[in-house]
Amino acid sequence: MNKHKRVTSYDVAKVAGVSQSAVSRAFQTGRSVSDKTREKVLATANELGYKPNAIARMLITRRSGMVAVISSSRVNLVYPEVLSLLNERLSEKNERVLLFNLDNAAGLDDILEHIWTFQVDGVIALAAHFDHKSINKFKQHQIPVVLYNRRVAGHSASSVCCNHEQGIFELVDILHDFGHKDYLVLAGPDDSDVAQERCELAIKALTDKGINDVPIAYGDFSYQSGRQAFSNYMATHSAPTAVVCSNDTMAIGVIDEARENCGLRVPEDLSVVGFDGVNAVFWHSYQLTTVKQPIEQMTKAAVDILVEQIATPDNPAQLRVWSGALVQGKTVGPATN
Amino acid sequence: MNKHKRVTSYDVAKVAGVSQSAVSRAFQTGRSVSDKTREKVLATANELGYKPNAIARMLITRRSGMVAVISSSRVNLVYPEVLSLLNERLSEKNERVLLFNLDNAAGLDDILEHIWTFQVDGVIALAAHFDHKSINKFKQHQIPVVLYNRRVAGHSASSVCCNHEQGIFELVDILHDFGHKDYLVLAGPDDSDVAQERCELAIKALTDKGINDVPIAYGDFSYQSGRQAFSNYMATHSAPTAVVCSNDTMAIGVIDEARENCGLRVPEDLSVVGFDGVNAVFWHSYQLTTVKQPIEQMTKAAVDILVEQIATPDNPAQLRVWSGALVQGKTVGPATN
DNA sequence: CTTAATAATGACTTCGAATGCAAAGTATAA
DNA sequence: TTATACTTTGCATTCGAAGTCATTATTAAG
Incomplete structure (x- = not known):
């Protein structure tokens, strides 16, 4: 098995008798490789236990495959539900969730610092304390943002909202x-x-x-x-x-x-x-x-919009609003006085 | 301001009149740089809006600054609470949370694939469906794991548990x-x-x-x-x-x-x-x-153990167990028959 | 059986920061 | 003043995959 050194594409290339480029191409779809080569590469990759290094890929492609989700947690039961759905939808789009927790306004700067350095593909902001003044910074850094239940004047960022x-x-x-x-x-x-x-x-x-x-x-x-x-x-x-x-x-x-x-x-x-x-x-x-709130629809839309903005950053920001569904429970009755 | 191209350490170096190495060193503590140089670098970095690229750093240092947390979500209210605390403790240790959701055993393979490629520094597994048979794979990949409320025979991985x-x-x-x-x-x-x-x-x-x-x-x-x-x-x-x-x-x-x-x-x-x-x-x-369950203590310990294992991978796995605190509510009464 | 068009391949460069090493600079001791 | 130790500094290399470009192999058309 693999001992101490990680298996790289060069190792696979050497064993398979092809170039490193061939290995790289074998792991991508729609690239110019013959079936024969691809099979050979995948076989030896499997044999050697080779897994492409996502970090190296991120560096050259400038895509991290990660989306920062800024959530809150302490208090409101709605966040875990939304977070869970977002995670699911993002997985389907092949994006991972890098989780940030914002429970008071003071923590925002620190989170932003991390977001810049981690080169996330995009950001979904749902934390109650998310300050919309920082939205311009995202634009400067060219990072698409989708706001969840927060609309901002002038449509400078996309948002999905409940009415x-x-x-x-x-x-x-x-x-x-x-x-x-x-x-x-x-x-x-x-x-x-x-x-x-x-x-x-x-x-x-x-x-x-x-x-x-x-x-x-x-x-x-x-x-x-x-x-x-x-x-x-x-x-x-x-x-x-x-x-x-x-x-x-x-x-x-x-x-x-x-x-x-x-x-x-x-x-x-x-x-x-x-x-x-x-x-x-x-x-x-x-x-x-x-x-x-229709959180299934809202989270799906948030992810769809974000992914679209990642693919075509010049697309205009959009706003989508859903009606909430009234639930007639048993906590309302006739006035008694 | 910064237009389309990202500011790199080379840009800062050129403006500050130093080498790229100097810039790199200025952003690390305990490195051999004179105060004068460091100040100059940090000043121009600030001026140009330079932020070190975490991806590039990850590639060379082989540390991602990310910990994978494998959680569940759908069903059990305990996960959000634990996740939130883990995130807080990990932030203090300067590790980010890369979130994975495991709601049925079938999803595990996919999650593992991602964990290998993302080169996470460590893993905390709390999902109910986490299959302890996969623990050996972590060892093969040399990724430290801490199990949450799951002990495994032979101490092949660290774990924190409630008794x-x-x-x-x-x-x-x-x-x-x-x-x-x-x-x-x-x-x-x-x-x-x-x-x-x-x-x-x-x-x-x-x-x-x-x-x-x-x-x-x-x-x-x-x-x-x-x-x-x-x-x-x-x-x-x-x-x-x-x-x-x-x-x-x-x-x-x-x-x-x-x-x-x-x-x-x-x-x-x-x-x-x-x-x-x-x-x-x-x-x-x-x-x-x-x-x-004493989740404050348990999450703190989980993070402490993980960070320690990341720093010194050869340290032996450890098990820590806490007693739960009995809460006498109002749902137990005398038997009636 | 050429010639033209297309597909497959490898050599080389790139992404951006960190680091080993050697050279240069500074401080200390004799 | 010179020899010695220690600190700063820059050069060149490294991490690992992806993409560009030129070259070669293959297929299709004439």
Whole structure:
């Protein structure tokens, strides 16, 4: 077997009695090699245990076969689901995932440094704290980017989005139809674009219904922060009848806090809606009323667009938007006051 | 700014009036360069927007700065949590995560092919379907591996594990103390080592208590499979009073199925225990009795061991085992029959 | 059986940083 | 001042595959 030194294309060439070029060509499709030579090369390669060195290939082809995915993790159950699908789609396109974790805005610079040096073919950014000001740097470095659920003015980067406006308006419609008048909006961290957008849309939807001055509480998209925020709110205010949460994980936190520590039944005393449609909200004890993002379609499109931009970098940036699917769970009921 | 061509160390060298070697050395610590030269180089590098090309460095140093993490995703909530921590620890050691997803045994060969060609510095394997027979191949390719929750006979690879035996015995102890006699063991997929181990240990623990012929149902570690398995079992058997599940996610599935479709209250009519201690089981509606793995310590150790093996490949493989922490939730009660 | 067109092949160069080695520079000791 | 030790520096080579180009082998056409 192969002892200490790696088997290179030269080794294979020597044994097979051909040139290194022939070996290289044998491992590519659509290259000018006779079947005879290719067979011979592949046979001896197999015999010697030769595997092409991807690093050397990257250097000369200037393609790394890696896509950087900038995700978050700590808090929001939606990230693992999206990451998993992205990984699958990218594998099909023969791209590997180089994973970066961004849980607070401070980490971004470090991640960018690594992205430049690693020569990734492209980037998919889904982290909540991803700062869209850094998008220009990608352009300078000529690295295609696809933003996930984050649109940027002027279309300077492609993005795939769920239509938050439609989704949140539908949720508010339902609450309104049930006669709710006392609302609380539970927003995400204020340095997150998605958080900001969803919060503003909730306020706007409520204003459209003639409901003004809605109080806003803040969390960080995590379960604990949902509980904490609701607990804090209840300590100084009377109970609302409906809570519009900027994501599912916080919504579950609110439900648990309401049931455990506030003596409120959901949905009898309190209606709660979330956003995302993560798997866990469909569990029987919660059955949250929420909007499910079409993450299969969104991740597929994100990868398709990215791969296209890698192949033809001069193609214009594009934006694709999907409607979310309203899921009528069991956390919304008629207003009681 | 930099237009179309990448800035290389030669460009910096020319502008700074030094040799390419000097530039290279300026970017490394502990190299023989005068402070004056280093400053000059770093200044012009900054000016030209030069970033060292990691690919070229990988080729010559034979270190990629990447660790392959083989994870699963579909089903078990424990993976995202572990993955996130691994990523954090590896970043601290200046290693990037190259992510591979293994959701069924068939995908392994493809992943291995990629691991060889990408010249990763090391591998951390946590996927349930990771087949320990492939460990020898890593040795042949001289790539250090750390197994997560998977020990292999003969210590041919390092591993960090949670002491499943202790944990499962403690869980069974509790159930036994509550007087349970009618058990169901819900096992994971039979091509998974962890699944097999936990199942056997549950049976062993029960046998030690004098309880024999315990029925076994099978799932795939997912919520849905937990529901399905319990539903199937109930269709042809009378209800057990206690279910020992091989992971938390399935345990939650069992609880939901019992409550929703079987008219069983948990814990009054049915006691359920899980394993792992994923975040979601602490949510108020579940509060599962389970064993929490010390994933902070385990991931830290996995990374430390791997980094050590990368630095000194001839060091012997090591095994580190932690006890899990019993979490007394609210899903276990006295036996009713 | 030529001639023209096409396919297959190998020699050589390239990608960009790191490093062994020898030469040149600087500091220390006698 | 000279001999010696140590530090800086640049040259040339290396990592391993891929691509360019010129040459040779093969096939098709006339």
